[in-house]
Amino acid sequence: MTIPDIIIAVDGYSSTGKSTFAKMVAAEFGFLYLDSGAMYRGVTLAGLESGVIADGKIDEAALLPVMGPLDLHFRRDDGATKLYLGDRCIEKEIRGWEVSQYVSPVSAIPQVRAWVDDKLHAFAAGGRVIMDGRDIGTTVFPNAELKVFMTADPMVRAQRRYEELLAKGEKTTLEEVVANLKDRDYRDSHRPTSPLRQAADAYVLDNTHMTLHEELVWMLGLLQGKFGLLESPGLSC
Numbered sequence: 001m002t003i004p005d006i007i008i009a010v011d012g013y014s015s016t017g018k019s020t021f022a023k024m025v026a027a028e029f030g031f032l033y034l035d036s037g038a039m040y041r042g043v044t045l046a047g048l049e050s051g052v053i054a055d056g057k058i059d060e061a062a063l064l065p066v067m068g069p070l071d072l073h074f075r076r077d078d079g080a081t082k083l084y085l086g087d088r089c090i091e092k093e094i095r096g097w098e099v100s101q102y103v104s105p106v107s108a109i110p111q112v113r114a115w116v117d118d119k120l121h122a123f124a125a126g127g128r129v130i131m132d133g134r135d136i137g138t139t140v141f142p143n144a145e146l147k148v149f150m151t152a153d154p155m156v157r158a159q160r161r162y163e164e165l166l167a168k169g170e171k172t173t174l175e176e177v178v179a180n181l182k183d184r185d186y187r188d189s190h191r192p193t194s195p196l197r198q199a200a201d202a203y204v205l206d207n208t209h210m211t212l213h214e215e216l217v218w219m220l221g222l223l224q225g226k227f228g229l230l231e232s233p234g235l236s237c
């Protein structure tokens, strides 16, 4: 089965399983997976390490010269795409609590968004990419050949996130997770620059009651319908 070298944009609310879905589709259909949120997290980490983000404040004027020369890029590592700062793999640090606290306001800074968008365009230049984020189908790749907008019931999302955090050994309550999700949904969809919204030509995937296998079958149906791929491959999961 041949799927053309297209760009697939996957956007949606926090904790809807965008990255799990996008990684699964990438592995199944031979696409490069790129996590745009990781770039915002990388900029935030650099800001924290250089001290321009500290004590609950982001010094925006000082962050821009720190960000400019950053060598943030993705590398394929053990079959996964990981974010590097120079030669240092920063996948673990960017998922930590401190980066998570600051990344939303950092990602709302227009110059940061413009810088990240340039990098994302360069990374995707070879095509055959699936990228997840909040504004991929609306701003970064408005002409992406296929757009998916992911959503799920907020309580189901919160429960999933809560279980993930518990598994990582982090101490939190379901109430805290619900409050944090609501806050991030609000911030992401109300910022002036590139707010999270569904592109008019996006296909909505509400995975509240779906397994990963069902999501993959849904995607296969979409690809077949859109690109006329009638041959049905044996899905791996």
Ligand code: DC
Pocket (backbone or CB within 6 Å): 014, 036, 037, 038, 040, 041, 103, 104, 107, 108, 132, 133, 134, 135, 136, 184, 188
């Ligand atoms: O998907 P994530 O949680 O790793 O994203 C981190 C932050 O970056 C989140 O606050 C939303 C923001 N983000 C964004 O504004 N635009 C994107 N394309 C991707 C992420």
